[in-house]
Amino acid sequence: MIHRHIAHTQIQRSKGGILIALAGNANVGKSVIFNYLTGSHQVIGNWPGKTVELAIGRLKYRDKEITIVDLPGIYSLTTYSQEEAVTREFITEMKPDIVINVVDATVLERNLYFTIQLLEMGAPIIICLNQMDVAEKQGLDIDVDKISSILGVPVIPTVAIKGIGLDKLMETAINYRHRHAKPPTYSEDIERIIKILVSKINKSKLDTSYPPRFIAIKMLEGDPYIMDVVAREDPDLIEHVKLLAMELEEKYGEPLYSVIASQRYRIIAKIINEAVRRRAVKADILYYIDRITTHKVFGILISTGVLITLLLWTFYIGDFLSTILEDLVSVIAPVEPDITGSLIDTMINGAIGGIVAGITLVIPYVIPFYLFLAVMEDSGIMTRIAFMIDTFMHKLGLHGKAVIPIILGYGCNVPAIFSTRILETRRERVIASLAITLVPCSARTVVILGLAAAFLGIEAALSLYAINIAIVVAVGYLVSRIYPGETPGLIMEIHQLRIPSPRVVFRQTLHRTLSIIYLVFPIYIIGSASVQALYKLGVLEPINTALSPITSNLLGLPPATGTLFIFGFIRKELILLLLPQVLGTFNIPLVLTATQIFTIALVSMLYIPCVSTVAALSKEFGWRDTIIISIVNILVAITAGSIIYHMLTLL
Amino acid sequence: MSMKHRPNSIEEYLEAIYKLSEGKRDIKTTELAEFMGIKPSSVTEMLKKLAELGYVEYLPYKGVRLTGKGERLGRRITRRHRLYEIFLWKILGKKPDDVHEEACKAEHGVSDETDILLCRFLGAPSRCPHGSIVPACDLKVSTCEDCETVGTNMVKRDDEVRPIAWLNEGSSGVIKFIRGDSRVLRRLIDLGLTPGTRIHILRKAPLNGPVEILVRGSRLALGSDIAANIFVSDV
Numbered sequence: 001m002i003h004r005h006i007a008h009t010q011i012q013r014s015k016g017g018i019l020i021a022l023a024g025n026a027n028v029g030k031s032v033i034f035n036y037l038t039g040s041h042q043v044i045g046n047w048p049g050k051t052v053e054l055a056i057g058r059l060k061y062r063d064k065e066i067t068i069v070d071l072p073g074i075y076s077l078t079t080y081s082q083e084e085a086v087t088r089e090f091i092t093e094m095k096p097d098i099v100i101n102v103v104d105a106t107v108l109e110r111n112l113y114f115t116i117q118l119l120e121m122g123a124p125i126i127i128c129l130n131q132m133d134v135a136e137k138q139g140l141d142i143d144v145d146k147i148s149s150i151l152g153v154p155v156i157p158t159v160a161i162k163g164i165g166l167d168k169l170m171e172t173a174i175n176y177r178h179r180h181a182k183p184p185t186y187s188e189d190i191e192r193i194i195k196i197l198v199s200k201i202n203k204s205k206l207d208t209s210y211p212p213r214f215i216a217i218k219m220l221e222g223d224p225y226i227m228d229v230v231a232r233e234d235p236d237l238i239e240h241v242k243l244l245a246m247e248l249e250e251k252y253g254e255p256l257y258s259v260i261a262s263q264r265y266r267i268i269a270k271i272i273n274e275a276v277r278r279r280a281v282k283a284d285i286l287y288y289i290d291r292i293t294t295h296k297v298f299g300i301l302i303s304t305g306v307l308i309t310l311l312l313w314t315f316y317i318g319d320f321l322s323t324i325l326e327d328l329v330s331v332i333a334p335v336e337p338d339i340t341g342s343l344i345d346t347m348i349n350g351a352i353g354g355i356v357a358g359i360t361l362v363i364p365y366v367i368p369f370y371l372f373l374a375v376m377e378d379s380g381i382m383t384r385i386a387f388m389i390d391t392f393m394h395k396l397g398l399h400g401k402a403v404i405p406i407i408l409g410y411g412c413n414v415p416a417i418f419s420t421r422i423l424e425t426r427r428e429r430v431i432a433s434l435a436i437t438l439v440p441c442s443a444r445t446v447v448i449l450g451l452a453a454a455f456l457g458i459e460a461a462l463s464l465y466a467i468n469i470a471i472v473v474a475v476g477y478l479v480s481r482i483y484p485g486e487t488p489g490l491i492m493e494i495h496q497l498r499i500p501s502p503r504v505v506f507r508q509t510l511h512r513t514l515s516i517i518y519l520v521f522p523i524y525i526i527g528s529a530s531v532q533a534l535y536k537l538g539v540l541e542p543i544n545t546a547l548s549p550i551t552s553n554l555l556g557l558p559p560a561t562g563t564l565f566i567f568g569f570i571r572k573e574l575i576l577l578l579l580p581q582v583l584g585t586f587n588i589p590l591v592l593t594a595t596q597i598f599t600i601a602l603v604s605m606l607y608i609p610c611v612s613t614v615a616a617l618s619k620e621f622g623w624r625d626t627i628i629i630s631i632v633n634i635l636v637a638i639t640a641g642s643i644i645y646h647m648l649t650l651l
Numbered sequence: 652m653s654m655k656h657r658p659n660s661i662e663e664y665l666e667a668i669y670k671l672s673e674g675k676r677d678i679k680t681t682e683l684a685e686f687m688g689i690k691p692s693s694v695t696e697m698l699k700k701l702a703e704l705g706y707v708e709y710l711p712y713k714g715v716r717l718t719g720k721g722e723r724l725g726r727r728i729t730r731r732h733r734l735y736e737i738f739l740w741k742i743l744g745k746k747p748d749d750v751h752e753e754a755c756k757a758e759h760g761v762s763d764e765t766d767i768l769l770c771r772f773l774g775a776p777s778r779c780p781h782g783s784i785v786p787a788c789d790l791k792v793s794t795c796e797d798c799e800t801v802g803t804n805m806v807k808r809d810d811e812v813r814p815i816a817w818l819n820e821g822s823s824g825v826i827k828f829i830r831g832d833s834r835v836l837r838r839l840i841d842l843g844l845t846p847g848t849r850i851h852i853l854r855k856a857p858l859n860g861p862v863e864i865l866v867r868g869s870r871l872a873l874g875s876d877i878a879a880n881i882f883v884s885d886v
């Protein structure tokens with residue numbers, strides 16, 4: 001099971017190059033450091049669990065080729081979650097020359113718990129004591145040298161967000177390569193047993209890449225992976241461990257893993273006691289904001305307020321920018337789609353239409369959304385919303401944390417689906433992913449705005465959003481009843497709220513917008529040109545006819561819209577983009593009724609995950625669940641679309 | 652609440668006071684009378700008797716508060732009542748509306764040992780069919796694993812424990828027992844919730860939502876199901 005994770009990532013150490021790993025608890029600043037050193041664009045934000053896969057970056061430092069790996073944040077090295085397995089396996093298999101253990105200075109106690117386990121694993125480490133600025137503000141005086149001398153490893157204080165200390169960090173990392181510090185020791189009775197086990201392990205033919213002491217401790221803790229390996233290769237040893245463990249458990253009246261954890265924390269408490277002093281400080285404004293965001297009444301108001309503002313902001317700012325851009329572009333834009341000229345002319349005409357659409361649609365709506373999202377992510381409000389909404393999310397078979405990937409889904413479904421890994425069970429991840437596919441991403445927002453808002457008014461667009469939320473809730477509710485299994489309880493670390501860093505917000509927005517633009521422009525141009533050409537060649541008619549039982553009979557749309565939904569599978573904006581082409585005019589209200597426009601927008605919002613989303617789903621859950629999710633999307637879209645169509649016609 | 656069958660029983664009173672004192676300490680006489688469906692005058696009389704027996708502290712005009720001894724007995728009866736409800740509901744398939752009466756009768760005639768066996772059989776459940784939390788048992792264990800590995804005649808706990816879901820914002824307690832699944836338990840322990848650790852309640856979300864705690868200098872949000880399974884003393 002274990003070797004799967006790394007096999008497909010190609011981490012190559014160049015000759016004489018150095019491999020550095022960044023490891024530590026979630027949300028300590030690993031990715032900030034990684035991005036700073038390598039110029040990459042890993043997601044940064046103030047909520048735990050953003051980095052879900054190994055990220056690899058390269059840099060040159062003092063003539064040395066350095067490969068850095070950003071690992072997912074974890075709390076323990078017992079293989080209970082996939083992220084823990086990934087990290088542990090990476091360190092044993094790839095044997096990094098040095099592990100930079102990034103530690104949040106404001107939650108030192110819990111962070112050092114992981115440090116001790118890294119030492120037990122025999123990894124060469126140095127400690128990066130990050131977020132020193134926040135620690136300072138909270139009145140924590142940390143004696144860096146003291147920690148360093150107790151643990152026997154270098155400790156470098158940093159403020160990663162400002163790049164402070166990172167040069168020293170790199171230098172120390174390189175100088176301290178391959179230096180292994182001694183792990184701290186447990187109480188005598190436990191050490192005695194560890195010793196017995198270590199000598200047994202040394203004698204046995206057990207073949208693992210872990211040091212014997214680590215195996216001994218993990219066996220006492222009942223680590224599933226280690227127990228499995230040992231049971232296969234040396235079953236007698238397991239019996240022996242059970243006997244030894246029982247003796248101790250009787251003495252302590254606690255499971256041994258709990259005894260071992262307590263002792264680790266006792267070692268840490270001693271370090272904290274000697275190295276950390278707490279000054280009294282005045283509560284700052286963030287403290288009060290923090291209190292309000294989780295207040296019984298205001299908390300709920302703020303959470304919903306923030307989410308509604310996110311949508312309205314995207315709407316209004318987007319609408320405003322779009323109008324300006326349209327005016328600018330209209331100077332060069334073709335007025336009408338034209339299929340009367342030669343095939344080449346037709347295609348050029350279509351391609352220009354694609355470029356115009358890209359400029360007037362993507363930029364105005366995507367930038368404001370991602371800007372707001374980055375602010376939300378970096379402030380820490382996401383975890384407050386998760387906290388406030390937990391009870392409600394249980395009705396959908398999810399817990400509060402699931403709201404985070406769903407919010408990300410409003411930007412783009414693909415990263416949102418990957419970030420469902422912050423949820424514990426496959427069941428939750430599948431339900432959350434289904435919800436995500438139904439949520440209008442920025443591409444669908446463009447369609448909603450470009451059709452509903454532009455031709456029917458902003459109220460129509462807003463009511464589409466409201467309908468959407470109702471549908472997501474209803475589908476989530478139903479699916480969680482059908483899908484067997486229980487929802488695990490919420491366990492989530494809450495981090496200090498922050499004033500979002502302008503740099504992080506700016507870079508994140510820019511990067512996300514650019515990657516959409518790179519993806520979208522070619523698709524727009526090619527899609528638009530080819531549809532126009534296909535139309536001229538008369539290839540699309542059979543498709544439209546085949547789909548007409550759904551499009552015309554159930555949804556009351558002109559059969560020509562069949563083509564749209566086929567192309568929309570590639571990228572949802574293509575629906576909007578190609579609409580004038582399949583209808584032969586930009587003057588859409590002339591050929592479509594208000595009901596039809598509304599129905600097209602509604603169906604586009606729901607009808608199928610786009611190609612990239614399908615790829616993401618199948619990577620995470622396999623084809624079976626991907627197909628089920630897609631079918632649910634299609635059924636929901638057809639049902640909702642025909643209900644709305646028939647209701648609006650009756651009115 | 653039907654207490655008609657034995658309106659004066661000490662156990663019924665302690666159970667009622669225990670149930671009312673989830674989340675607070677002092678219970679008003681009128682509140683208790685209303686809850687039990689008995690005249691306030693007879694309640695007052697009974698409370699004086701309970702005070703004499705050392706089960707409650709009775710403060711005229713303020714109300715009543717359980718002593719350690721009273722809380723212990725009240726907890727046992729409440730626990731048994733809820734375990735029985737769960738048994739009738741989950742195992743025998745009765746409707747949640749139909750289990751209360753019978754549990755009321757069963758709760759007075761069962762041994763402590765049977766309680767423990769029932770709890771194990773049901774898989775150490777957290778909540779009764781009506782959503783109330785099943786209080787902790789009497790055994791001096793820190794996890795359910797300990798209970799499974801040892802027999803039923805174990806050492807008894809010497810202090811009263813309550814789930815953190817019942818604590819108020821601003822209060823604190825020392826972890827004594829974490830109920831349930833060992834996967835969750837391990838996560839909690841890795842996050843620093845080892846037995847003997849003090850935790851502070853910072854926030855409780857509305858509508859039976861999560862609890863935010865401070866443990867070892869870090870803040871954690873715990874869903875209400877998890878908060879129902881972490882028991883602390885020294886409240």
Ligand SMILES: Nc1nc2c(ncn2[C@@H]2O[C@H](COP(=O)(O)OP(=O)(O)OP(=O)(O)O)[C@@H](O)[C@H]2O)c(=O)[nH]1
Binds near residue numbers: 046052131159378504
């Ligand atoms: N004030 C301050 N904030 C920091 C510092 N370093 C990181 N941050 C913030 O801490 C948060 C977490 O940073 P990330 O780099 O995303 O954390 P990570 O360790 O990669 O987290 P995961 O990928 O979720 O495990 C972000 O909001 C950063 O802006 C620092 O030195 N000072």
Ligand SMILES: [Mg+2]
Binds near residue numbers: 030
């Ligand atoms: Mg990260």
Ligand SMILES: [Zn+2]
Binds near residue numbers: 736779
């Ligand atoms: Zn009940």
